[in-house]
Amino acid sequence: MTIRMTTPDARALTDVIGALRVWQTEASPIQLHPGDVGWNVRFGEAETAAALRVWSGDAGILAVGLLDGADLVRLTTAPELRTDARLAGRLADDLDGILPEGTAAVEAPQDAVLHDVLGARGWRRGEAWTPLRRDLAEPVQPVALRVETIGPELAAARAEVHRAAFPNSTFTAQRWGMMAAGAAYADARCLLGLDAQGTPVAAITVWSAGPGRPGLIEPMGVHPDHRGHRYGTEITVAGAAALRELGSSSAVVATPSANVGGVATYLAAGFEAQAERYDRTRPLPAR
Structure with missing residues (x-):
């Protein structure tokens, strides 16, 4: 070969x-x-x-x-x-x-x-990374959080939540537009969670690989000013529901095992942890 x-x-x-x-x-x-x-x-x-x-x-x-x-x-x-x-x-x-x-x-x-x-x-x-999976054979329960599907009009709000959740991020509405124009986004959804006052508090992007195949969460984040209210759990459940609508057989995600809060959020959203996986690292040569 x-x-x-x-x-x-x-x-x-x-x-x-x-x-x-x-x-x-x-x-x-x-x-x-x-x-x-x-x-x-x-x-x-x-x-x-x-x-x-x-x-x-x-x-x-x-x-x-x-x-x-x-x-x-x-x-x-x-x-x-x-x-x-x-x-x-x-x-x-x-x-x-x-x-x-x-x-x-x-x-x-x-x-x-x-x-x-x-x-x-x-x-x-x-x-060490913890993979998590939620089966989507059964309907996903509704959430109390107000959830909007993101289009160009909400791209700036989605980008702002992401930059707050991930301080080193350079994500912008313009970059959301480039992502949304890509071939993979035809099978994706971007969701924004808003609290009772209409303030954007959480966001998630989910990617289908086609009917009957696992769909991916990449990424999910909660604005640091609004943590501790289960918004991460609820936006994750909403993302799983969106993947089911797209035909995905399951929702999957992997997060560093050291991210204890992230693992707990996915577990609370109905995901099951799988066996840990590990990167391979090439060390510096010995002196």
């Missing part, structure tokens, strides 16, 4: 998103999702394409990696290739060229043999 690694252009984003959609199944662990790519499109389609690495063979796309910052690659493969040692070796070789020298990290599905290959090369177990 000939394996080629390429950096796609913006025109190829639809193909990459299509492959990621097909790879999402209830039998697979949480992995790189089309919603992860769709959320990145807030920076622009050309910028997102430049952050992608695609490994292809004669049968099509074999693996996809998304550079999330300078020193992290979020990577997945076709499910039937998770145990392919040849592909895992090629991915490990290429990661050394993709990532900068020194400390770096790789996020990959926990059932991928890539973890073993990287471990044999000195990559250590890195940050």
Whole structure:
């Protein structure tokens, strides 16, 4: 099998998103999702394409990696290739060229043999994450929080909540517009929660991978001035309801295990915690 690694252009984003959609199944662990790519499109389609690495063979796309910052690659493969040692070796070789020298990290599905290959090369177990899942076979209960579906008229309010919830964020209404114009957003919803006075207090974006496949929460945030009122739980439940309407079989999310409050919010919203997963971290060379 000939394996080629390429950096796609913006025109190829639809193909990459299509492959990621097909790879999402209830039998697979949480992995790189089309919603992860769709959320990145807030920076622009050309910028997102430049952050992608695609490994292809004669049968099509074999693996996809998304550079999330300078020193992290979020990577997945076709499910039937998770145990392919040849592909895992090629991915490990290429990661050394993709990532900068020194400390770096790789996020990959926990059932991928890539973890073993990287471990044999000195990559250590890195940050612990808690995956959570809510089954959507049954209707989702309504919430008391007023919830609006975000369009251009509410984009600024949604961006303001996000920047407050994530202080280092540069999200703006303009970037929401770029995200919403992307191919992945055709199967997504952005929701804004408002309190009894009409003040925006929470927001969530959810991404379907198509009917019968797991949908992703990326991201969810509560304005820090309005925490402690269950708004995070209620906007998460509303997001799960939106995914069910889009045909998703489940709602999934992963948050750092150290984020105890975040894990508690998802549990309160009817999610079940799965076995912890870990990044792989390349340490600095010993002096």
